[in-house]
Amino acid sequence: DSGVTQTPKHLITATGQRVTLRCSPRSGDLSVYWYQQSLDQGLQFLIQYYNGEERAKGNILERFSAQQFPDLHSELNLSSLELGDSALYFCASSLQGGGDTQYFGPGTRLTVL
């Protein structure tokens, strides 16, 4: 158990819908990261937050957005869902957010029908 929690574990929805994925970092960690794992793209970095502020962006679509709240939990919002958005979404956390170990949560498996 990494100490990072994600909910829900599984999510099944239809094209065009909007969903919210939630992540709670390890106790004491200030930085949260979101990654997407799909069959065709592999594991890709989406976005990083540090102590409530966006710090780095990767290959995140405009239909996706994220935020980190004052209690340091984070949410990833996916809207206008397409079949290709079906993937495993991971949240990770680290103490500082630069050159330190990232610990990954169990992931949320999203299926878009």
Place this chain on the structure above:
Amino acid sequence: GIQVEQSPPDLILQEGANSTLRCNFSDSVNNLQWFHQNPWGQLINLFYIPSGTKQNGRLSATTVATERYSLLYISSSQTTDSGVYFCAVDGTGGYNKLIFGAGTRLAVHP
């Protein structure tokens, strides 16, 4: 951006055998981590090793930063070692955006 190549892509072992997995990266890195993704999809952190050598039980890892490669050694393999092993690096000067390799898929047979 930085490129990460892992080899071999697939590996089949008999229980008890040893193996070496390799990760090559194209630029200097601030962070290098090895992960094991088990058959249930969980990503388990094995090592944080931007340079040097570390050991944890039957697993050890070595990163030679000047030559831009890292090696993961698995000794006396067990069926529970099966899964995909990923190397991930960050070369952004402190933002910690991990770039993952394609992975090595390991199957250990009894």
